Amino acid sequence: MARITMREAISQALWEEMERDPRVFILGEEVGVWGGTYAVTKGFYDHFGPERVRDTPIAEAAIIGAAIGAALTGLRPVAELMTINFAFSAMDHIVNQAAKLHYMFGGQMILPLVIRAVGGGGRQLGATHSQTPDAIFAHFPGLKVVAPGTPADAKGMLKAAIRSQDPVLFIEHATLYQTRGEVPEGDYIVPLGKSTIQREGRHVTIVTYSKMLEISTKAADQLAKEGIEAEIVDLRSLRPLDMGPVLESFKKTNRAVIVEEGWKSYGVGAEVASRIYEEAFDYVDAPIKRVAQAEVPLPYNRTLEQMALPQVEDVIKAVKEVL
Amino acid sequence: MTLSDETRLEMYWMMLLSRRLDERAWVLHRQGKIAFHISGIGQEAAQVGAAYALRRGYDWVAPYYRDLALMLCLGYEPREFMLSLMGKREEPSSGGRQMPSHWSLRRANVVSHSAVVATQCSHATGIGLAIKMRREDKVVLASLGEGSTSQGEWYEAVNWAAVHQLPVIFLVENNQYAISVPVEKQMAVPSAADRACGLGLRGVAVDGSDVFAVHQAFTEAVELARSGKGPTLIEAKMYRITPHSSDDDDRTYRSREEVEEHKKRDPLLVNRRILERDGLLTASRLEEMESRAKKMVDEAVQYAEQAPYPAAEEAAYPVYAEEVRHD
Ligand SMILES: Cc1ncc(C[n+]2csc(CCOP(=O)(O)OP(=O)(O)O)c2C)c(N)n1
Ligand SMILES: [Mg+2]
Numbered sequence: 001m002a003r004i005t006m007r008e009a010i011s012q013a014l015w016e017e018m019e020r021d022p023r024v025f026i027l028g029e030e031v032g033v034w035g036g037t038y039a040v041t042k043g044f045y046d047h048f049g050p051e052r053v054r055d056t057p058i059a060e061a062a063i064i065g066a067a068i069g070a071a072l073t074g075l076r077p078v079a080e081l082m083t084i085n086f087a088f089s090a091m092d093h094i095v096n097q098a099a100k101l102h103y104m105f106g107g108q109m110i111l112p113l114v115i116r117a118v119g120g121g122g123r124q125l126g127a128t129h130s131q132t133p134d135a136i137f138a139h140f141p142g143l144k145v146v147a148p149g150t151p152a153d154a155k156g157m158l159k160a161a162i163r164s165q166d167p168v169l170f171i172e173h174a175t176l177y178q179t180r181g182e183v184p185e186g187d188y189i190v191p192l193g194k195s196t197i198q199r200e201g202r203h204v205t206i207v208t209y210s211k212m213l214e215i216s217t218k219a220a221d222q223l224a225k226e227g228i229e230a231e232i233v234d235l236r237s238l239r240p241l242d243m244g245p246v247l248e249s250f251k252k253t254n255r256a257v258i259v260e261e262g263w264k265s266y267g268v269g270a271e272v273a274s275r276i277y278e279e280a281f282d283y284v285d286a287p288i289k290r291v292a293q294a295e296v297p298l299p300y301n302r303t304l305e306q307m308a309l310p311q312v313e314d315v316i317k318a319v320k321e322v323l
Numbered sequence: 324m325t326l327s328d329e330t331r332l333e334m335y336w337m338m339l340l341s342r343r344l345d346e347r348a349w350v351l352h353r354q355g356k357i358a359f360h361i362s363g364i365g366q367e368a369a370q371v372g373a374a375y376a377l378r379r380g381y382d383w384v385a386p387y388y389r390d391l392a393l394m395l396c397l398g399y400e401p402r403e404f405m406l407s408l409m410g411k412r413e414e415p416s417s418g419g420r421q422m423p424s425h426w427s428l429r430r431a432n433v434v435s436h437s438a439v440v441a442t443q444c445s446h447a448t449g450i451g452l453a454i455k456m457r458r459e460d461k462v463v464l465a466s467l468g469e470g471s472t473s474q475g476e477w478y479e480a481v482n483w484a485a486v487h488q489l490p491v492i493f494l495v496e497n498n499q500y501a502i503s504v505p506v507e508k509q510m511a512v513p514s515a516a517d518r519a520c521g522l523g524l525r526g527v528a529v530d531g532s533d534v535f536a537v538h539q540a541f542t543e544a545v546e547l548a549r550s551g552k553g554p555t556l557i558e559a560k561m562y563r564i565t566p567h568s569s570d571d572d573d574r575t576y577r578s579r580e581e582v583e584e585h586k587k588r589d590p591l592l593v594n595r596r597i598l599e600r601d602g603l604l605t606a607s608r609l610e611e612m613e614s615r616a617k618k619m620v621d622e623a624v625q626y627a628e629q630a631p632y633p634a635a636e637e638a639a640y641p642v643y644a645e646e647v648r649h650d
Binding site for chain 1: 328358359388411417418420421423425437438439440470471473474475476501502503504508509510575578632633634635636637638639640642
């Protein structure tokens with residue numbers, strides 16, 4: 001196993017899948033000559049050529065629409081959205097078409113399409129560049145929505161996404177690209193729709209994913225110094241949502257904090273908490289707490305932005321409140 | 324409209340001031356004093372030419388992120404630009420909430436835009452619609468880059484303005500690149516102005532490095548719009564001399580020779596020559612302008628550096644407008 005960055009892990013998965021399957025191709029803004037806004041496809045254009053690494057006009061609706069068209073013919077497009085904020089410009093294709101065509105076709109045609117989108121805040125890019133709207137997409141049956149928090153999961157899940165028969169929204173966090181971790185070489189697959197226990201502990205269950213896995217881990221490290229052992233469940237996939245490890249952990253700790261970067265209202269935490277109440281009510285020892293972004297458009301100024309984003313201290317405080 | 328000598332010199336001054344402010348922003352970024360800068364260097368002539376054809380402060384403007392020179396012509400002050408780069412409380416667009424260069428200026432009828440390119444064009448169409456409904460004689464200017472004309476939204480906005488003969492002028496600042504992607508990968512026509520013919524509005528292509536040529540084109544378009552004769556699409560050709568923003572390195576997608584070649588058409592140079600030729604811009608006048616610009620930039624930076632940041636709690640508002648009581 002090699003210790004590589006999230007960026008390298010994602011890049012590796014793409015590269016290997018393109019080598020393995022000639023039907024896989026990349027399309028998006030800046031993905032070719034420049035190698036991607038976050039340098040994920042650096043070197044791809046020279047190796048795979050302009051046919052399979054296609055710089056498109058700035059036209060998100062057409063990027064996703066065209067990817068759908070190509071997928072319907074049996075190709076396996078990987079469409080890149082420079083940021084998930086631009087997915088709203090392609091919303092109809094994502095939620096009205098990609099999410100529904102298989103169903104509306106009575107299953108006669110498949111839609112093996114991956115949309116890679118960069119999400120998250122914390123880089124001082126302002127309210128319309130920094131959103132974490134993951135829950136919105138997870139609302140729609142027919143889409144798979146995943147957001148890995150470690151390099152190994154990023155590699156394994158992107159490979160699974162590319163091989164999936166269904167449209168997958170693969171969300172990469174803008175501030176995780178430099179995060180390093182052990183990543184198995186070669187054909188390493190992490191099935192979609194499986195959450196996992198990332199850290200074991202007895203006192204409280206922290207349910208989280210993506211960037212907030214990092215924040216929660218830091219919180220757990222500090223809590224450990226005070227003798228509080230937090231167990232961390234990484235959802236990894238928002239739809240399908242695998243509650244197995246969450247419930248298993250909760251039945252042990254009887255207390256939970258859910259940490260997400262997006263807004264609390266109608267969010268991932270709301271969904272997970274409801275399911276715990278529905279499926280493990282007898283095990284509840286304290287009201288479940290949610291840590292999330294302040295309910296404001298994310299501001300530009302660094303102090304204001306950090307104020308609005310969930311911090312390590314917020315997680316620690318919430319954990320102490322449920323204990 | 325013939326321009327007086329004083330006005331012509333003033334237009335050059337606006338370009339120069341914009342350039343020196345913009346250059347300072349790059350320096351501040353290198354010094355780690357600001358988080359982000361997106362530059363208008365090379366695009367000043369088109370912006371100043373357009374601005375001077377408007378009734379500034381009366382007409383509406385829906386600009387885009389490179390329009391520093393345009394904003395200065397509308398009365399945006401150097402210190403306000405610096406405050407915004409630093410995300411200070413006093414910054415007039417948003418008190419540090421909006422990204423720098425995503426201008427808004429209530430007092431000059433300038434509306435802010437989303438990071439999502441071309442969306443301001445629909446707003447301009449709506450403003451044009453409202454102007455017509457309110458029986459006003461205002462016009463609205465919307466600007467954007469050539470790459471952004473690939474957005475479906477752009478066609479929707481322009482088509483509507485054409486169908487309803489709205490008083491909108493769309494300015495496409497064609498600086499040859501959309502981040503790393505050259506214009507040939509955005510459009511199969513030689514000029515964004517050609518996109519107008521299919522939509523049924525006037526399309527005009529103009530040399531964007533000649534401030535007076537741009538001004539002439541805009542004066543005609545504004546007159547038509549103001550007198551109810553509908554929208555015009557103006558493409559000003561220019562070159563983006565700097566990287567896309569402080570976040571990228573343009574050496575990976577274009578050669579230094581190419582950039583150097585285009586610097587020969589730097590609008591500051593081109594218009595200086597025009598004014599020298601006409602005997603208006605003397606060496607001493609230019610020197611005076613340079614030292615005035617330097618002083619203004621210095622003062623602006625100094626002022627902004629000392630100005631307070633917003634307090635953390637200020638993040639919480641203003642998400643909603645205050646309700647008007649009806650009881
Ligand atoms: C809808 C949308 N897609 C992608 C982006 C990312 N983006 C920001 S600026 C830019 C290039 C725009 O190029 P152009 O319109 O030519 O304007 P320029 O920056 O060259 O002035 C892109 C692709 C965006 N902001 N909005
Ligand atoms: Mg451009």
